[in-house]
Amino acid sequence: MENNSSYAVIDLGSNSFHMMIVQVVAGSVQVIGRVKRKVRLAAGLDKDMNLSNEAMLRGWECLNLFAERLQDIPSQNLRIAGTATLRLAKNVDVFLKKAEHILGHKIRVISGDEEANTIYKGVAYTSSSKQKRLVIDIGGASTELVAGEGDIPQISNSLNVGCVTFLDKYFPNGELSEQNFTDAIGAAELEIGQVRDLYKDFDWQEEVGASGTVQAIQEILIHQGHDERITLPRLISIMQQAITYGSIKRLNIPGLVQERQQVFPSGLAILIAIFRQLNLVGMTLAGGALREGLLYSMLPHLTKQNVRERTLNSVMTRYHVDEEHANRVAELAMNLANQVSDKWDMEQFGALEILRSAALVHEVGLQVAYKDQQIHASYLLANTNLPGFTEAQKNLLTALVRNHKEDIDQSSLSKQSSTSVLLACRLSRLLRLAVILSLRRKDEAMPKVIVTVENETLKLRLPENWIGKNPLTEAELGQEASYQAAQGWQLVIE
Template structure:
């Protein structure tokens, strides 16, 4: 089966087989397309952002056809939920991929993320799973299944565009972003009962990049990142360092994806604030997330 996750910053493809109770990757791809460029300000998807996404999706569609995937499910998340011209995006996807994208709700996004993250995880439950995306962050609490979930608009792209305008950001800009993030995190933790969770699990590119830096990797290695544990002190130091760097300096970090360098400071800040407000001494980074959840749902449609 094939799963495609189109978020605010990236579009990702997973083609996998089911072997027993495991997903076995055939292809896993990611491209930074910044579909959510300017959506927080304009409420619309920019034409150039739709075109970048179309180019990447056309490549994915060719891979899906070549490998003969039996089922295809594409989910679009925060940026597309917020856009007044989402119909233009849907028409492009249908023309390029041959199926309509599902513009999932924040609640469904959270549940898919949880499903992908907790399969195969050996850690104390209940879990607080946080998926820090480009436009939103999902908070999910549960053990073997979801007990409560909420999505709030504090993604790394949205917070960068809203607050972090200079390079590097000023102390006033960081303070404004921190206040905005803190208010949203407190609201989310109250809604899902997140402060009572035994284990914090972090998903998506910002968390994985912070984990890779903490591990001292010289190149991005998803096997080493997956289920690595990063302490709050490490997250706090890495966040401070990233926010003091220029984009060019971040680009020089060996594990930094070029399309993430301008927004990683905001993503790390979201993670740091979540850990502070939840009282979490560490976070487990997971390379399995909403993309894996989409694949599982495609394998066993409800």
């Protein structure tokens, strides 16, 4: 019997073939299967733009693996897209005929513009930001540059520049030299230069990368002790590291996974060219791309709600969180934060929204056990896909949840790349107070609280006679002052 809640998308890329299978659970997308194989289809294009039999065979062998899982997916819940290499190949019909026979479904070879726009939507539908953004996707045989606002792409281009096609052309025999990088960067800059002026007046607020190259670079940066932000100086530094190895076979940059090793230098060269031509300042990794764009085209009802709200609602439903109480704690946490916002600069890094999110999901650990619930909650969230949150935002969220009660784990608060450690500590202190003051889980039992701060001293003023009528909360606040004092923070209860 067909499962109508299951969906599949297949991306026949120039470097890899990907299949993603999902279910819609509690109003959110849950990935239940992924299969990825390096097919390197673009490497099989000859000078006349014909695919070699060997390359087609690699593709067909991969599709045989995919076909088994597709037997359980309704045809209306499936999207299969071919990209740059299949657009370029003159003998594409030969490949498609057998490929469609293997899969039992039609394959759409999409245009460069459609690919660019679908990538943009995949980024937008997995991000909570509504700002103007520039999206970059470096594929095996093409690179997409898309500028847009919200979920609407406005300027899109697909260039014949890719990490597979550039590999053999500019890094012959896998040699890594300064000259090879210079040649590859220069060639990519020539292509990008032809469309550069289309973007110069767009004035985007964020730069997002949606490719394996960008993910690999971010992993290297974090492994080497940096935050997740990709900048031109950092790219140049990674390039210099790569050159020291002399050969792709010996390439062993700390943080680079072996799977990306082969096409990493060419992808890096293309990204450096993009940064130079478009004057980029800081790029982060997207939560989605082409596959997500294809997926959400089948799920339009999920695109109408803010993705972060959709994620939070789904997490609360799946872990049976007391929604009324979660909103009570969130409202109080925001109230406290707003009272100290001027002196503690709570507006930076979107911190208030992360504080609210942490308050909403702080009790997910109760589904495991009451004891150490904050540890359980942090683990569950850290290992849950959270669309709408970048990795850095997710790290801050899990750190706040980890520290919403009992002993303060300073190490988790110190591992922040999206915000300052000081701000993470301040957010944690406010969340902890909101949890304690909501202890009775009733709106009418909540005190009207005034908080003030002087440097890192936090003063909490409660209504007259309230403390005497609530001895348990008084004891909890006294214990909390001790927890915070152990970290060198002063909490004064008045």
